[in-house]
Amino acid sequence: MDIILYLLNIIQYLYRQNCWLINFICRYIPLKQWAFDDSHSPKYQKFKIDELPLITDFRQDWTYKDLIPYYEKRYGKMIRPISRRSD
Numbered sequence: 628m629d630i631i632l633y634l635l636n637i638i639q640y641l642y643r644q645n646c647w648l649i650n651f652i653c654r655y656i657p658l659k660q661w662a663f664d665d666s667h668s669p670k671y672q673k674f675k676i677d678e679l680p681l682i683t684d685f686r687q688d689w690t691y692k693d694l695i696p697y698y699e700k701r702y703g704k705m706i707r708p709i710s711r712r713s714d
Contacts, residue, residue, distance in 0.1 A: 698706055 695706055698704070
């Protein structure tokens, strides 16, 4: 029983220390300022961003159903489906 009480006392002590540290950090360390410190430095201001590339749409007006008769007429051969090998 003494071990359990001893461990409980240690847990309570550590909990109090954690609370004190969190309280200290919240009061005396300005976390919001840290997030934006680098953006005002001259080294950071040197970086330039490239313009975004244009995205072109490659969709076609035709589908594979239109292509099958076209290939038959042009090449004179019937297109057969691909037979896949099993692993």
